[in-house]
Amino acid sequence: MPDQTSPAGPAVPAAEGELTAEDAKLVTLARGARARVGAVEGAAVRDQDGRTYAAATVVLPSLAVTALQLAVASAVAAGATKLEAAAVVTEASTLDGAGHAAVRDLAADAPIHVAAPTGALLGTVTA
Known part of the structure; x- marks a missing residue:
């Protein structure tokens, strides 16, 4: 799980089934x-219009x-001005x-879900 004292802010422990269908899609895209x-990390974000963007390190x-x-x-x-989730x-x-920090530039409180390569949710950063 993300470190509770990391620069990323506090993490909320994951509970099984916690992700919405839209947030689970972000994990799949990532x-x-x-x-x-074969990158170290993959990520995906959803903007204010529901469009998704995925990338690798x-x-x-x-x-x-x-x-x-x-x-x-x-x-x-692509024109996004706000993020709903990452x-x-x-x-x-x-x-x-x-x-x-990049996510927080567009959304002060969007959840950032952190998952293992298997897709298992490790935690969610909300601050």
């Missing part, structure tokens, strides 16, 4: 983005972008601070 390129010699940063950037590039699929035990 898993697919991660698996498609990018690490190049001249550029490093987290999956969540890239998903948020894709949403903004999901990150990762092997890490914490949510990265840069991705968390």
Whole structure:
């Protein structure tokens, strides 16, 4: 589960079946983005119109972008001004601070669901 003292803010422990169908779709999209390129992380976000954007971590010699940063950037590039929710699929035990900050730039309270590569929900960051 995301670290309760990480820069990502407090995490709410996951309960089985806690995700709505729309949020479960975000986890599925994030898993697919991660698996498609064998990335460390995959992420997906949903904007104010219900459109979804998925991305995987990018690490190049001249550029490093987290999956969540890239998903948020894709949403903004398509015209999104607010996010309803986000999901990150990762092997890490914490949510990265840069991705968390990118989501918070568009939504102060959108849930960020953190899931294991299997899709099992580890926790939800709400702050």
